[in-house]
Amino acid sequence: MTWSEPRPDVLDGWVARTLELEPDAHGRGVATLVHRPDAGSRPRAMVYLHGFVDYFFQTHHAEEWAAHGYDVYALDLRDYGRSIRPGRTPNWITDLRDYDEEIDAALALVRAQGHDVVVLDGHSTGGLIASLYVHDHPGSVDALVLNSPWFDLNASWFDRVVSTRVIDRLGVWRPTAQVASLGEPYGRSLHTSTGGEWDYDLAWKPHEGFPVLAGWLRAIRRGHARLARGLAITVPVLVATSGRSGHRKRPTPQDLAGSDVVLDVRHMWARAPLLGPHVRVLRVPGGRHDLTLSEPPVRQRYSALLFDWLERALP
16 A cells, blocks of 8 residues: 655645555545655654544644654544545544554655654554554654553543443444543633634534544553553653643633643553553643643643653663
8 A cells, every 4th residue: 555645735834645545344444644844854753643533733843843853744543634534434443453554554654754763652542542553563663752641541430440341342232322422621722713722623623522432432441451451662652741630521721721631640640651661751730631732831841851851762
């Protein structure tokens, strides 16, 4: 399989390539790789993996990577963002390993551009996917950055244990049954139309999210279980989180502005050591769920700490 020729992206100055994927349980889909071409190729590259109900639009953070000597690529996985297609369910998957196809292809293309060092940067669900991928594919990347990775269900003990057993069966029997939905406050706190700082496509990242379906949640919980048993990632790993979690269902304005109101940061701290022997945990007080979308002083501090770590991890 090969990527299409680059074409202008929805982001000014960026280009996009499309990959036709092998048919999966839901038909034939595509993945999309975006890149900001420059006059000269840098020796290092970063590949970004987004979260659930998300896609790549964080060009301000990409500029930070470029300023530190990295070419920036971002992968919109099948049925996310630029890769959403009619007739297919947005953000849908029943086995996280299915994403190996487009991640393999993206990393192969990036390596073919002559980059000596490649860093994989995963946010939230993308952090879980990236962790499992790097474990399964030793030598695929040189470092792993995880921005608020989804390491466990942000719910009660009953939901994390008992309900998960129900989902494991329901996800096979009725995979398209809706089992949950996302809250709107976090998205509304981000977007310019509702008082936030960020302008992105609400068709690709709606405030209310996309329905949480049983087959998808089963895939996620199986990924969580694999991580809980321990991984063997040998490259340097940075797990970056907010300093605290806010109320998931009824966040205050202070929670929305300066905490993770999507996931429980304590799960990230507890499971980070299970990734491998070279893990650094970075707590960023005042950080939002996506640390790169935090208030300016916080995201600037996150960037400074991130690139200081990279300089030490990849001399």
